[in-house]
Amino acid sequence: MSRGLRHGRRNSGFTLVELLVCLAILGLLASVALPMSEMTVQREKERELKRNLWEIRDALDAYHRACEDRAIIVSPDQSSYPKNLVDLTRAIPDARADRQGQTLRFLRSIPRDPFADPDVPADQSWALRSFQSEADKPQAGADVYDVHSKSRATGLNGIPLNRW
Template identity: 70%
Template sequence: MTPRRLIAAADRRLRGRVGARSRGAIERGFTLIELLVCLAILGFLASLALPMAEMTVQREKERELKRALWEIRDALDAYRAAREAGAVLGPGDRPPYPATLQDLTQEVVDARADRQGQTMRFLRRVPRDPFAEPGLPAEQTWGLRGYQSDADNPQPGPEVYDVYSKSTAVGLNGVPLKQW
Protein backbone atom coordinates (compact mmCIF):
# COMPACT_ATOMS: atom_id res chain seq x y z
CA MET A 1 0.00 0.00 0.00
CA THR A 2 1.15 3.44 -0.80
CA PRO A 3 1.72 5.96 1.92
CA ARG A 4 -1.22 8.02 0.67
CA ARG A 5 -3.55 5.09 0.98
CA LEU A 6 -2.24 4.25 4.46
CA ILE A 7 -2.82 7.81 5.60
CA ALA A 8 -6.34 7.85 4.08
CA ALA A 9 -7.24 4.50 5.75
CA ALA A 10 -5.92 5.68 9.12
CA ASP A 11 -7.86 8.91 8.72
CA ARG A 12 -11.08 6.97 8.03
CA ARG A 13 -10.56 4.74 11.04
CA LEU A 14 -9.89 7.71 13.26
CA ARG A 15 -13.01 9.53 12.05
CA GLY A 16 -15.05 6.40 12.61
CA ARG A 17 -13.96 6.18 16.25
CA VAL A 18 -14.60 9.83 17.02
CA GLY A 19 -17.98 9.69 15.31
CA ALA A 20 -18.91 6.54 17.17
CA ARG A 21 -17.96 8.11 20.49
CA SER A 22 -19.95 11.25 19.90
CA ARG A 23 -22.96 9.34 18.57
CA GLY A 24 -22.87 7.00 21.62
CA ALA A 25 -22.81 9.92 24.01
CA ILE A 26 -25.86 11.43 22.39
CA GLU A 27 -27.76 8.14 22.44
CA ARG A 28 -27.07 7.56 26.16
CA GLY A 29 -28.51 10.90 27.39
CA PHE A 30 -32.07 12.24 27.69
CA THR A 31 -33.44 15.14 25.75
CA LEU A 32 -35.23 17.99 27.44
CA ILE A 33 -38.52 16.91 25.89
CA GLU A 34 -38.15 13.37 27.26
CA LEU A 35 -37.52 14.74 30.75
CA LEU A 36 -40.55 17.07 30.53
CA VAL A 37 -42.78 14.21 29.40
CA CYS A 38 -41.60 12.07 32.34
CA LEU A 39 -42.26 14.92 34.79
CA ALA A 40 -45.73 15.47 33.33
CA ILE A 41 -46.57 11.77 33.74
CA LEU A 42 -45.29 11.75 37.33
CA GLY A 43 -47.30 14.88 38.13
CA PHE A 44 -50.45 13.32 36.71
CA LEU A 45 -49.98 10.13 38.74
CA ALA A 46 -49.33 12.16 41.90
CA SER A 47 -52.53 14.14 41.35
CA LEU A 48 -54.43 10.83 41.17
CA ALA A 49 -52.82 9.50 44.36
CA LEU A 50 -53.44 12.60 46.54
CA PRO A 51 -57.23 12.15 46.93
CA MET A 52 -56.70 8.48 47.75
CA ALA A 53 -54.25 9.44 50.51
CA GLU A 54 -56.72 11.97 51.94
CA MET A 55 -59.47 9.34 51.91
CA THR A 56 -57.19 6.91 53.73
CA VAL A 57 -56.53 9.49 56.47
CA GLN A 58 -60.29 10.16 56.78
CA ARG A 59 -61.05 6.44 56.98
CA GLU A 60 -58.45 5.94 59.74
CA LYS A 61 -59.86 8.84 61.78
CA GLU A 62 -63.33 7.32 61.43
CA ARG A 63 -62.01 3.98 62.70
CA GLU A 64 -60.48 5.76 65.71
CA LEU A 65 -63.80 7.51 66.36
CA LYS A 66 -65.70 4.20 66.28
CA ARG A 67 -63.19 2.58 68.66
CA ALA A 68 -63.37 5.52 71.07
CA LEU A 69 -67.18 5.53 71.04
CA TRP A 70 -67.28 1.78 71.68
CA GLU A 71 -64.76 2.09 74.51
CA ILE A 72 -66.64 4.91 76.26
CA ARG A 73 -70.06 3.30 75.74
CA ASP A 74 -68.79 -0.04 77.08
CA ALA A 75 -67.40 1.75 80.15
CA LEU A 76 -70.73 3.56 80.69
CA ASP A 77 -72.58 0.23 80.49
CA ALA A 78 -70.11 -1.40 82.89
CA TYR A 79 -70.54 1.51 85.34
CA ARG A 80 -74.33 1.15 85.15
CA ALA A 81 -74.09 -2.61 85.71
CA ALA A 82 -71.79 -2.04 88.72
CA ARG A 83 -74.24 0.50 90.19
CA GLU A 84 -77.17 -1.88 89.71
CA ALA A 85 -75.17 -4.74 91.28
CA GLY A 86 -74.34 -2.57 94.30
CA ALA A 87 -70.60 -2.41 93.60
CA VAL A 88 -70.66 1.37 93.13
CA LEU A 89 -72.73 3.37 95.56
CA GLY A 90 -74.71 6.43 94.54
CA PRO A 91 -77.99 8.22 95.17
CA GLY A 92 -80.95 5.93 94.56
CA ASP A 93 -83.07 8.70 93.06
CA ARG A 94 -80.66 9.29 90.16
CA PRO A 95 -80.05 7.13 87.08
CA PRO A 96 -77.13 4.72 87.49
CA TYR A 97 -74.68 6.61 85.30
CA PRO A 98 -71.53 8.63 86.17
CA ALA A 99 -71.71 12.40 86.60
CA THR A 100 -68.72 13.00 84.30
CA LEU A 101 -66.50 11.05 81.94
CA GLN A 102 -63.64 11.60 84.36
CA ASP A 103 -65.56 9.49 86.94
CA LEU A 104 -64.96 6.47 84.70
CA THR A 105 -61.19 6.86 85.13
CA GLN A 106 -61.24 7.20 88.93
CA GLU A 107 -60.52 4.19 91.10
CA VAL A 108 -63.67 3.13 93.00
CA VAL A 109 -63.81 0.84 96.01
CA ASP A 110 -66.08 -2.15 95.42
CA ALA A 111 -68.95 -1.81 97.92
CA ARG A 112 -70.10 -5.44 97.80
CA ALA A 113 -69.56 -7.39 101.01
CA ASP A 114 -67.74 -10.29 99.35
CA ARG A 115 -65.22 -7.97 97.68
CA GLN A 116 -64.23 -5.64 100.51
CA GLY A 117 -61.07 -3.67 99.78
CA GLN A 118 -61.02 -4.41 96.06
CA THR A 119 -61.07 -1.50 93.65
CA MET A 120 -62.22 -1.12 90.09
CA ARG A 121 -61.75 1.34 87.26
CA PHE A 122 -63.85 1.52 84.10
CA LEU A 123 -61.41 3.40 81.83
CA ARG A 124 -57.67 3.95 82.05
CA ARG A 125 -58.12 7.30 80.37
CA VAL A 126 -60.83 9.04 78.41
CA PRO A 127 -60.11 8.60 74.69
CA ARG A 128 -60.22 11.74 72.58
CA ASP A 129 -62.39 12.46 69.59
CA PRO A 130 -60.00 12.30 66.59
CA PHE A 131 -62.02 15.00 64.79
CA ALA A 132 -61.80 17.51 67.67
CA GLU A 133 -59.35 20.37 68.02
CA PRO A 134 -55.96 19.05 69.17
CA GLY A 135 -55.55 21.51 72.07
CA LEU A 136 -58.66 20.43 74.00
CA PRO A 137 -58.48 17.92 76.88
CA ALA A 138 -59.95 14.55 75.93
CA GLU A 139 -63.01 14.96 78.19
CA GLN A 140 -63.99 18.19 76.44
CA THR A 141 -63.84 16.73 72.93
CA TRP A 142 -67.10 14.83 73.40
CA GLY A 143 -70.68 15.97 73.43
CA LEU A 144 -72.51 14.55 76.46
CA ARG A 145 -76.07 13.27 76.50
CA GLY A 146 -78.03 13.02 79.73
CA TYR A 147 -80.42 10.21 80.62
CA GLN A 148 -83.58 12.30 80.06
CA SER A 149 -82.33 13.70 76.74
CA ASP A 150 -83.78 12.72 73.36
CA ALA A 151 -81.44 10.87 70.96
CA ASP A 152 -82.27 13.22 68.08
CA ASN A 153 -81.53 16.33 70.17
CA PRO A 154 -78.91 15.32 72.77
CA GLN A 155 -78.59 17.62 75.78
CA PRO A 156 -76.26 17.29 78.77
CA GLY A 157 -77.79 16.28 82.07
CA PRO A 158 -76.64 15.62 85.64
CA GLU A 159 -75.22 12.28 84.42
CA VAL A 160 -73.50 10.94 81.31
CA TYR A 161 -75.81 8.51 79.55
CA ASP A 162 -74.11 8.62 76.13
CA VAL A 163 -71.46 10.52 74.15
CA TYR A 164 -71.28 11.79 70.59
CA SER A 165 -68.78 13.60 68.39
CA LYS A 166 -69.08 17.39 68.29
CA SER A 167 -67.66 17.45 64.76
CA THR A 168 -69.78 18.92 61.97
CA ALA A 169 -68.07 16.65 59.41
CA VAL A 170 -69.85 13.94 57.48
CA GLY A 171 -68.42 10.43 57.38
CA LEU A 172 -67.48 8.58 54.22
CA ASN A 173 -70.75 6.66 54.60
CA GLY A 174 -72.73 9.92 54.28
CA VAL A 175 -73.87 10.00 57.93
CA PRO A 176 -72.88 13.06 60.03
CA LEU A 177 -70.37 12.12 62.72
CA LYS A 178 -72.67 13.54 65.41
CA GLN A 179 -75.13 10.71 64.71
CA TRP A 180 -72.65 7.84 65.14
Template identity: 45%
Template sequence: MMLYLRHQSHRYQGFTLVELLVALALLALLVSAATPMVQINAKRQKEQELRRMLWQMRDAVDAYKQAADDGLIKKNQNDNGYPPTLRALANGVENSQDPAKKKLVFLRRIPRDPFAENPEISNEETWLVRAYDGTQGELATDVYDISSRSTQLGINQQPYNTW
Protein backbone atom coordinates in the same frame (compact mmCIF):
# COMPACT_ATOMS: atom_id res chain seq x y z
CA MET B 1 1.69 2.65 6.94
CA MET B 2 -1.44 4.32 6.41
CA LEU B 3 -3.31 5.86 9.18
CA TYR B 4 -6.98 5.39 8.99
CA LEU B 5 -9.08 7.78 10.81
CA ARG B 6 -12.48 6.57 11.41
CA HIS B 7 -15.30 8.93 11.67
CA GLN B 8 -17.05 8.12 14.92
CA SER B 9 -20.17 9.83 15.91
CA HIS B 10 -20.26 10.63 19.58
CA ARG B 11 -23.61 9.86 21.07
CA TYR B 12 -24.26 11.64 24.32
CA GLN B 13 -25.69 9.58 27.13
CA GLY B 14 -28.49 10.87 29.27
CA PHE B 15 -31.96 12.29 28.80
CA THR B 16 -33.07 15.10 26.62
CA LEU B 17 -35.11 17.92 28.01
CA VAL B 18 -38.23 16.65 26.27
CA GLU B 19 -37.82 13.17 27.80
CA LEU B 20 -37.45 14.69 31.26
CA LEU B 21 -40.56 16.84 30.81
CA VAL B 22 -42.61 13.86 29.64
CA ALA B 23 -41.42 11.79 32.61
CA LEU B 24 -42.27 14.61 35.04
CA ALA B 25 -45.71 15.04 33.46
CA LEU B 26 -46.44 11.32 33.86
CA LEU B 27 -45.23 11.38 37.45
CA ALA B 28 -47.42 14.39 38.24
CA LEU B 29 -50.40 12.62 36.69
CA LEU B 30 -49.83 9.53 38.84
CA VAL B 31 -49.44 11.58 42.02
CA SER B 32 -52.57 13.61 41.34
CA ALA B 33 -54.55 10.40 40.75
CA ALA B 34 -53.26 8.77 43.96
CA THR B 35 -53.77 11.76 46.30
CA PRO B 36 -57.57 11.40 46.71
CA MET B 37 -57.18 7.71 47.49
CA VAL B 38 -54.60 8.47 50.20
CA GLN B 39 -56.91 11.12 51.70
CA ILE B 40 -59.91 8.76 51.72
CA ASN B 41 -57.80 6.02 53.28
CA ALA B 42 -56.61 8.38 56.04
CA LYS B 43 -60.20 9.48 56.71
CA ARG B 44 -61.36 5.86 56.78
CA GLN B 45 -58.70 5.03 59.39
CA LYS B 46 -59.78 7.95 61.59
CA GLU B 47 -63.40 6.81 61.27
CA GLN B 48 -62.45 3.29 62.35
CA GLU B 49 -60.62 4.76 65.33
CA LEU B 50 -63.69 6.86 66.20
CA ARG B 51 -65.96 3.80 66.04
CA ARG B 52 -63.59 1.82 68.26
CA MET B 53 -63.36 4.63 70.85
CA LEU B 54 -67.13 5.15 70.91
CA TRP B 55 -67.63 1.42 71.36
CA GLN B 56 -65.12 1.28 74.25
CA MET B 57 -66.59 4.28 76.07
CA ARG B 58 -70.19 3.17 75.58
CA ASP B 59 -69.21 -0.28 76.83
CA ALA B 60 -67.62 1.36 79.91
CA VAL B 61 -70.81 3.38 80.55
CA ASP B 62 -72.86 0.18 80.33
CA ALA B 63 -70.46 -1.62 82.71
CA TYR B 64 -70.72 1.27 85.20
CA LYS B 65 -74.52 1.16 85.01
CA GLN B 66 -74.48 -2.62 85.54
CA ALA B 67 -72.17 -2.25 88.54
CA ALA B 68 -74.48 0.41 89.99
CA ASP B 69 -77.52 -1.81 89.44
CA ASP B 70 -75.70 -4.73 91.09
CA GLY B 71 -74.97 -2.60 94.15
CA LEU B 72 -71.21 -2.34 93.62
CA ILE B 73 -71.42 1.43 93.31
CA LYS B 74 -73.10 3.53 95.94
CA LYS B 75 -75.83 5.73 94.51
CA ASN B 76 -78.39 8.11 95.89
CA GLN B 77 -82.08 7.37 95.69
CA ASN B 78 -82.54 9.89 92.86
CA ASP B 79 -79.55 8.60 90.84
CA ASN B 80 -80.20 6.59 87.72
CA GLY B 81 -76.95 4.63 87.99
CA TYR B 82 -75.08 6.24 85.11
CA PRO B 83 -71.61 7.76 85.68
CA PRO B 84 -71.63 11.45 86.64
CA THR B 85 -68.78 12.28 84.21
CA LEU B 86 -66.43 10.58 81.78
CA ARG B 87 -63.67 11.21 84.30
CA ALA B 88 -65.42 8.90 86.78
CA LEU B 89 -64.98 6.04 84.31
CA ALA B 90 -61.23 6.57 84.15
CA ASN B 91 -60.54 7.62 87.75
CA GLY B 92 -62.67 4.84 89.17
CA VAL B 93 -65.17 4.66 92.02
CA GLU B 94 -65.16 2.89 95.36
CA ASN B 95 -66.52 -0.61 95.54
CA SER B 96 -69.38 -0.21 98.03
CA GLN B 97 -69.54 -3.94 98.83
CA ASP B 98 -65.86 -4.20 99.70
CA PRO B 99 -64.21 -0.80 100.36
CA ALA B 100 -60.84 -2.47 101.11
CA LYS B 101 -60.59 -3.55 97.48
CA LYS B 102 -59.22 -1.30 94.81
CA LYS B 103 -61.46 1.11 92.98
CA LEU B 104 -63.66 -0.05 90.14
CA VAL B 105 -62.12 1.40 86.99
CA PHE B 106 -63.94 1.17 83.67
CA LEU B 107 -61.52 2.96 81.31
CA ARG B 108 -57.74 3.17 81.44
CA ARG B 109 -57.91 6.71 80.13
CA ILE B 110 -60.34 8.95 78.33
CA PRO B 111 -59.47 8.74 74.64
CA ARG B 112 -59.29 11.79 72.41
CA ASP B 113 -61.79 12.24 69.60
CA PRO B 114 -59.76 11.72 66.41
CA PHE B 115 -61.77 14.48 64.70
CA ALA B 116 -61.25 17.05 67.47
CA GLU B 117 -59.97 20.23 65.89
CA ASN B 118 -58.76 22.18 68.94
CA PRO B 119 -55.55 20.62 70.34
CA GLU B 120 -55.71 22.77 73.49
CA ILE B 121 -58.82 21.18 75.03
CA SER B 122 -58.69 18.09 77.20
CA ASN B 123 -59.59 14.62 75.96
CA GLU B 124 -62.80 14.70 77.99
CA GLU B 125 -63.90 17.95 76.35
CA THR B 126 -63.54 16.52 72.83
CA TRP B 127 -66.65 14.39 73.38
CA LEU B 128 -70.30 15.42 73.45
CA VAL B 129 -72.06 13.84 76.42
CA ARG B 130 -75.80 13.19 76.53
CA ALA B 131 -77.54 12.66 79.86
CA TYR B 132 -80.25 10.15 80.66
CA ASP B 133 -82.86 12.94 80.59
CA GLY B 134 -81.72 14.02 77.09
CA THR B 135 -79.72 17.14 77.94
CA GLN B 136 -76.41 17.48 76.13
CA GLY B 137 -73.03 19.02 76.66
CA GLU B 138 -72.22 20.98 79.80
CA LEU B 139 -75.82 20.70 81.05
CA ALA B 140 -75.64 16.90 81.23
CA THR B 141 -75.64 15.65 84.84
CA ASP B 142 -74.70 12.08 83.97
CA VAL B 143 -73.24 10.15 81.04
CA TYR B 144 -75.89 8.17 79.21
CA ASP B 145 -74.38 8.38 75.71
CA ILE B 146 -71.28 9.80 74.04
CA SER B 147 -70.68 11.15 70.55
CA SER B 148 -68.14 13.19 68.66
CA ARG B 149 -68.45 16.97 68.71
CA SER B 150 -67.38 17.14 65.06
CA THR B 151 -69.99 18.22 62.53
CA GLN B 152 -67.89 17.03 59.59
CA LEU B 153 -69.48 14.53 57.24
CA GLY B 154 -68.16 11.01 57.21
CA ILE B 155 -67.59 8.87 54.15
CA ASN B 156 -71.18 7.65 54.59
CA GLN B 157 -72.39 11.31 54.45
CA GLN B 158 -73.51 11.22 58.11
CA PRO B 159 -72.14 13.87 60.52
CA TYR B 160 -69.78 12.38 63.09
CA ASN B 161 -71.81 13.86 65.96
CA THR B 162 -74.71 11.55 65.03
CA TRP B 163 -72.71 8.31 65.23
Protein backbone atom coordinates in the same frame (compact mmCIF):
# COMPACT_ATOMS: atom_id res chain seq x y z
CA MET C 1 -10.67 7.60 11.65
CA SER C 2 -11.11 9.33 14.95
CA ARG C 3 -13.47 11.69 13.19
CA GLY C 4 -15.81 8.85 12.19
CA LEU C 5 -15.85 7.39 15.70
CA ARG C 6 -16.89 10.69 17.19
CA HIS C 7 -19.89 10.95 14.87
CA GLY C 8 -20.88 7.31 15.35
CA ARG C 9 -20.89 7.58 19.15
CA ARG C 10 -24.26 8.42 20.62
CA ASN C 11 -24.49 10.99 23.44
CA SER C 12 -26.10 9.58 26.58
CA GLY C 13 -28.83 11.47 28.47
CA PHE C 14 -32.44 12.55 28.06
CA THR C 15 -33.88 15.05 25.67
CA LEU C 16 -36.04 17.88 26.90
CA VAL C 17 -39.15 16.20 25.45
CA GLU C 18 -38.41 12.96 27.32
CA LEU C 19 -37.99 14.87 30.59
CA LEU C 20 -41.26 16.76 30.07
CA VAL C 21 -43.14 13.52 29.34
CA CYS C 22 -41.71 11.93 32.53
CA LEU C 23 -42.69 15.00 34.59
CA ALA C 24 -46.21 14.92 33.16
CA ILE C 25 -46.59 11.24 34.03
CA LEU C 26 -45.27 11.83 37.57
CA GLY C 27 -47.65 14.77 38.01
CA LEU C 28 -50.58 12.63 36.88
CA LEU C 29 -49.65 9.84 39.29
CA ALA C 30 -49.27 12.31 42.18
CA SER C 31 -52.66 13.86 41.45
CA VAL C 32 -54.23 10.40 41.67
CA ALA C 33 -52.30 9.33 44.78
CA LEU C 34 -52.99 12.45 46.88
CA PRO C 35 -56.78 11.98 47.16
CA MET C 36 -56.21 8.28 47.90
CA SER C 37 -53.85 9.14 50.76
CA GLU C 38 -56.31 11.70 52.14
CA MET C 39 -59.07 9.09 52.04
CA THR C 40 -56.79 6.61 53.83
CA VAL C 41 -56.14 9.13 56.62
CA GLN C 42 -59.90 9.83 56.89
CA ARG C 43 -60.67 6.10 57.03
CA GLU C 44 -58.12 5.55 59.83
CA LYS C 45 -59.53 8.44 61.86
CA GLU C 46 -63.03 7.03 61.41
CA ARG C 47 -61.86 3.60 62.60
CA GLU C 48 -60.29 5.20 65.66
CA LEU C 49 -63.49 7.18 66.31
CA LYS C 50 -65.57 4.00 66.11
CA ARG C 51 -63.21 2.14 68.49
CA ASN C 52 -63.18 5.02 70.97
CA LEU C 53 -66.97 5.34 70.91
CA TRP C 54 -67.33 1.60 71.61
CA GLU C 55 -64.80 1.78 74.45
CA ILE C 56 -66.53 4.71 76.17
CA ARG C 57 -70.02 3.30 75.63
CA ASP C 58 -68.96 -0.08 77.02
CA ALA C 59 -67.55 1.68 80.10
CA LEU C 60 -70.77 3.68 80.55
CA ASP C 61 -72.81 0.47 80.37
CA ALA C 62 -70.48 -1.28 82.85
CA TYR C 63 -70.84 1.66 85.26
CA HIS C 64 -74.63 1.46 84.95
CA ARG C 65 -74.58 -2.32 85.57
CA ALA C 66 -72.36 -1.79 88.63
CA CYS C 67 -74.94 0.64 90.02
CA GLU C 68 -77.76 -1.84 89.36
CA ASP C 69 -75.72 -4.61 91.03
CA ARG C 70 -75.21 -2.28 94.03
CA ALA C 71 -71.44 -2.27 93.58
CA ILE C 72 -71.74 1.52 93.43
CA ILE C 73 -74.16 3.13 95.85
CA VAL C 74 -76.24 5.98 94.45
CA SER C 75 -79.09 7.78 96.13
CA PRO C 76 -82.62 7.18 94.76
CA ASP C 77 -82.72 10.65 93.21
CA GLN C 78 -79.30 10.17 91.56
CA SER C 79 -78.74 8.68 88.10
CA SER C 80 -77.04 5.31 87.70
CA TYR C 81 -74.77 6.83 85.06
CA PRO C 82 -71.56 8.75 85.87
CA LYS C 83 -71.68 12.53 86.35
CA ASN C 84 -68.81 12.99 83.89
CA LEU C 85 -66.34 10.96 81.85
CA VAL C 86 -63.55 11.39 84.41
CA ASP C 87 -65.62 9.31 86.88
CA LEU C 88 -64.99 6.32 84.61
CA THR C 89 -61.23 6.55 85.29
CA ARG C 90 -61.40 7.06 89.07
CA ALA C 91 -61.09 4.26 91.59
CA ILE C 92 -64.56 3.79 93.09
CA PRO C 93 -64.88 1.66 96.24
CA ASP C 94 -66.80 -1.57 95.59
CA ALA C 95 -69.80 -1.47 97.95
CA ARG C 96 -70.60 -5.20 97.80
CA ALA C 97 -70.05 -6.93 101.14
CA ASP C 98 -67.86 -9.68 99.72
CA ARG C 99 -65.56 -7.18 98.02
CA GLN C 100 -64.76 -4.72 100.81
CA GLY C 101 -61.52 -2.86 100.18
CA GLN C 102 -61.62 -3.45 96.43
CA THR C 103 -62.16 -0.71 93.86
CA LEU C 104 -63.79 -0.46 90.47
CA ARG C 105 -62.38 1.32 87.42
CA PHE C 106 -64.09 1.40 84.07
CA LEU C 107 -61.41 3.07 81.90
CA ARG C 108 -57.65 3.48 82.30
CA SER C 109 -57.84 6.76 80.45
CA ILE C 110 -60.43 8.57 78.40
CA PRO C 111 -59.94 8.03 74.67
CA ARG C 112 -60.05 11.22 72.65
CA ASP C 113 -62.14 12.10 69.66
CA PRO C 114 -59.66 11.84 66.73
CA PHE C 115 -61.49 14.65 64.93
CA ALA C 116 -61.23 17.06 67.87
CA ASP C 117 -58.62 19.78 68.34
CA PRO C 118 -55.52 18.08 69.81
CA ASP C 119 -55.16 20.88 72.38
CA VAL C 120 -58.53 20.02 73.97
CA PRO C 121 -58.36 17.52 76.87
CA ALA C 122 -59.72 14.07 75.98
CA ASP C 123 -62.71 14.30 78.35
CA GLN C 124 -63.74 17.60 76.73
CA SER C 125 -63.28 16.39 73.15
CA TRP C 126 -66.67 14.63 73.21
CA ALA C 127 -70.23 15.93 73.06
CA LEU C 128 -72.23 14.40 75.93
CA ARG C 129 -75.82 13.19 76.13
CA SER C 130 -77.63 12.81 79.42
CA PHE C 131 -80.14 10.08 80.18
CA GLN C 132 -82.96 12.66 80.20
CA SER C 133 -82.30 14.00 76.68
CA GLU C 134 -83.87 12.72 73.49
CA ALA C 135 -81.84 10.59 71.08
CA ASP C 136 -82.51 12.92 68.13
CA LYS C 137 -81.66 16.04 70.21
CA PRO C 138 -78.79 14.99 72.50
CA GLN C 139 -78.08 17.44 75.33
CA ALA C 140 -75.62 17.39 78.22
CA GLY C 141 -77.10 17.17 81.69
CA ALA C 142 -76.55 15.83 85.20
CA ASP C 143 -75.09 12.53 83.96
CA VAL C 144 -73.39 10.97 80.94
CA TYR C 145 -75.58 8.42 79.17
CA ASP C 146 -73.85 8.58 75.77
CA VAL C 147 -71.14 10.40 73.84
CA HIS C 148 -70.71 11.46 70.23
CA SER C 149 -68.24 13.43 68.16
CA LYS C 150 -68.45 17.21 68.07
CA SER C 151 -67.19 17.17 64.47
CA ARG C 152 -69.48 18.55 61.79
CA ALA C 153 -67.67 16.51 59.11
CA THR C 154 -69.37 13.73 57.19
CA GLY C 155 -67.95 10.21 57.24
CA LEU C 156 -67.02 8.25 54.17
CA ASN C 157 -70.31 6.39 54.61
CA GLY C 158 -72.26 9.67 54.11
CA ILE C 159 -73.41 9.93 57.75
CA PRO C 160 -72.33 12.97 59.79
CA LEU C 161 -69.74 11.97 62.41
CA ASN C 162 -71.77 13.57 65.19
CA ARG C 163 -74.60 11.08 64.46
CA TRP C 164 -72.45 7.97 64.99
